[in-house]
Amino acid sequence: MKGVLLVNLGSPESPTPKDVKPYLDEFLMDERVIDVPKVLRNIIVRGIILQSRPKKSAKAYSKIWWDEGSPLIVISERFKDKVQKKTKMPVALGMRYGKMSIKKGFEELRSKGVDEVLLVPLYPHYAMSSYETVVVKAMEDREKYFPDMKITTLPPFYKNVNYLKVLSKSIAEGLAGFDYDHVLFSYHGIPERHIRKSDPTKYHCKIDGSCCSINSIAHHTCYRHQCYFTTEAVRNILGLSEDQVSTSFQSRLAGDPWLKPYTDYEFERFPKMGKTKLAVITPAFVSDCLETLEEIAMEGKEEFLEAGGKSYKHIACLNDRDDWVQVMSQWIEDWEVHNMLPA
Numbered sequence: 001m002k003g004v005l006l007v008n009l010g011s012p013e014s015p016t017p018k019d020v021k022p023y024l025d026e027f028l029m030d031e032r033v034i035d036v037p038k039v040l041r042n043i044i045v046r047g048i049i050l051q052s053r054p055k056k057s058a059k060a061y062s063k064i065w066w067d068e069g070s071p072l073i074v075i076s077e078r079f080k081d082k083v084q085k086k087t088k089m090p091v092a093l094g095m096r097y098g099k100m101s102i103k104k105g106f107e108e109l110r111s112k113g114v115d116e117v118l119l120v121p122l123y124p125h126y127a128m129s130s131y132e133t134v135v136v137k138a139m140e141d142r143e144k145y146f147p148d149m150k151i152t153t154l155p156p157f158y159k160n161v162n163y164l165k166v167l168s169k170s171i172a173e174g175l176a177g178f179d180y181d182h183v184l185f186s187y188h189g190i191p192e193r194h195i196r197k198s199d200p201t202k203y204h205c206k207i208d209g210s211c212c213s214i215n216s217i218a219h220h221t222c223y224r225h226q227c228y229f230t231t232e233a234v235r236n237i238l239g240l241s242e243d244q245v246s247t248s249f250q251s252r253l254a255g256d257p258w259l260k261p262y263t264d265y266e267f268e269r270f271p272k273m274g275k276t277k278l279a280v281i282t283p284a285f286v287s288d289c290l291e292t293l294e295e296i297a298m299e300g301k302e303e304f305l306e307a308g309g310k311s312y313k314h315i316a317c318l319n320d321r322d323d324w325v326q327v328m329s330q331w332i333e334d335w336e337v338h339n340m341l342p343a
């Protein structure tokens with residue numbers, strides 16, 4: 001029987017340093033996130049980052065935590081429940097990090113008689129630290145625990161027309177009634193090095209933007225290209241002009257150069273350029289989470305207003321919107337009935 005496994009990033013068990021520490025340990029010790037040799041990763045993560053970050057992150061998490069738990073988990077569960085209502089196939093939810101593991105998701109599907117799984121990483125764009133690590137982990141778990149399970153993987157869906165339409169509709173609804181002079185598309189950042197590592201040609205991606213609009217096979221795995229594609233597609237659907245929108249990258253860790261421009265620098269810069277009424281959208285995430293609710297909706301607002309901005313609005317992610325549920329359910333049905341994946 002066929003079944004579906006939706007996978008998101010995961011959250012700590014609670015917004016306390018005690019629970020945030022093991023979560024960050026699993027996350028940052030992933031070789032696709034901090035991609036240095038294991039001995040060095042141990043020093044950087046356990047010897048440096050985990051000495052202070054759990055306390056700081058726990059404080060941030062406690063600002064956005066809901067009575068039911070982590071917003072990312074609660075929203076992903078609501079989304080899964082709605083998708084389940086639209087199909088007879090079993091649908092399970094797993095997380096790349098934390099207690100709700102991918103393995104548990106497979107076990108749940110197996111207990112319902114599933115032997116063929118559609119694996120759905122809940123990321124529109126390809127990055128080795130998000131989409132790729134989900135796929136690799138799922139394949140490792142299959143190898144170890146479910147060797148007879150057949151797996152098909154949903155590709156990154158950043159250029160799927162139906163996805164772009166619901167994303168644009170959600171943004172249009174968020175913009176309605178808000179007097180804005182600029183719309184910022186803020187994507188989760190990644191180290192520039194990851195772009196080069198993910199380039200199968202090893203020469204196409206230049207990071208400086210000179211490559212991303214030239215057609216190339218490298219774009220299948222180029223996070224930067226895919227983010228700019230999303231901005232441009234939505235801009236066209238909404239009929240916004242080029243100078244009304246920009247793209248930036250948030251949530252960087254100290255150290256290496258990450259993709260630019262940095263979102264927090266843009267918050268400082270815009271008011272100086274006369275852009276004082278800002279709407280911010282965060283399309284790298286399908287569900288709201290720490291990075292959208294705290295970093296953008298709370299901290300970002302404060303930074304922008306302090307820099308001279310006059311009004312600010314964060315537009316919610318797709319979350320469990322019915323039209324998004326409908327798009328996902330249609331992809332699932334196309335796979336179930338026709339073995340077809342979204343283009």
Ligand SMILES: C=CC1=C(C)c2cc3[nH]c(cc4nc(cc5[nH]c(cc1n2)c(C)c5CCC(=O)O)C(CCC(=O)O)=C4C)c(C)c3C=C
Nearest residue numbers: 009010011033057072127129130188190253284289290291
């Ligand atoms: C678009 C998806 C994501 C990419 C790409 C990504 C890369 C990436 N992230 C870190 C470090 C951290 N990210 C953290 C939180 C976080 N990251 C994503 C998504 C992507 N990360 C989400 C959805 C979340 C929120 C999780 C939640 O529970 O709400 C954190 C933890 C919080 C903190 O301490 O700031 C870290 C750390 C790196 C290093 C990286 C690429 C190399």
Ligand SMILES: [Fe+2]
Nearest residue numbers: 188189251291
């Ligand atoms: Fe992250």
Ligand SMILES: [Fe+2]
Nearest residue numbers: 205211212225
């Ligand atoms: Fe590129």
